[in-house]
Amino acid sequence: MFSNQLLKGHLQTIVLQLLTDRGRMYGYEISQAVKSMTAEKIILTEGALYPTLHKLRAQGLVRTEVLVVGKRRRKYYELTPAGREASVSRVREFFEFVQTMQLLLGGRGKSTDHELA
Amino acid sequence: MFSNQLLKGHLQTIVLQLLTDRGRMYGYEISQAVKSMTAEKIILTEGALYPTLHKLRAQGLVRTEVLVVGKRRRKYYELTPAGREASVSRVREFFEFVQTMQLLLGGRGKSTDHELA
DNA sequence: AAATATACCTAAGTAATTTAGGTATTCAAA
């Protein structure tokens, strides 16, 4: 549904926050979690998700561990200390961005209330 | 500040809403309005703004009129009926997107309250 | 047995930017 242009630039933020919440996840698990948490309104395509995970790793924000369950190979991702910091700042930045957008779009309402109350 | 990746896909939405509010504006005026309304947190670069305006026109969402003030040429943009509809749906879509993101990012708070209360 | 789900991956194409130019007029400052 929103898997189009709206998501641009927010994919890393989503992954970082999910890993903050759940500790350790593998790629497929992340895609399923996002799908179910958003009632399928956000779908992370594999072509977007895997390159994003690889990039987070290249940036030193996550580290990986491959586990073999049965004969299936799962690549688990976990935040590094730098990743934990990045997660906080990315999420904060998202909400700041939304608040700023509300100045333009006339967001009547109490704002997103992030880090404010 | 946010002029980077966060803005992706939201530029048309911003322009449409501004024209909804103010009726008729020219390009430079739009860029200045966005800058001052957001305390310079959102800067629309000219390389992004002008192609966006041309695209909105190609899509039939705005129409243009060139006025000459002194010897300066200003190209005014105004919403078409289709543009007025698009403006409403784009803004609504933005806030729906934000609400969906809050499901993932743990947006504590009362949501953006858009079209809800 | 075949289809679906799980689980990973890459590469070509696309779209919306940024960056970096270009032209021309008006106004303020040195």
Next chain:
DNA sequence: TTTGAATACCTAAATTACTTAGGTATATTT
């Protein structure tokens, strides 16, 4: 008075983050 900044428009190449469209392989369901 001329230089710089602001006003006002524009385009093109490069960048970036996606989508689309493949590929491999195992496990489960029909």
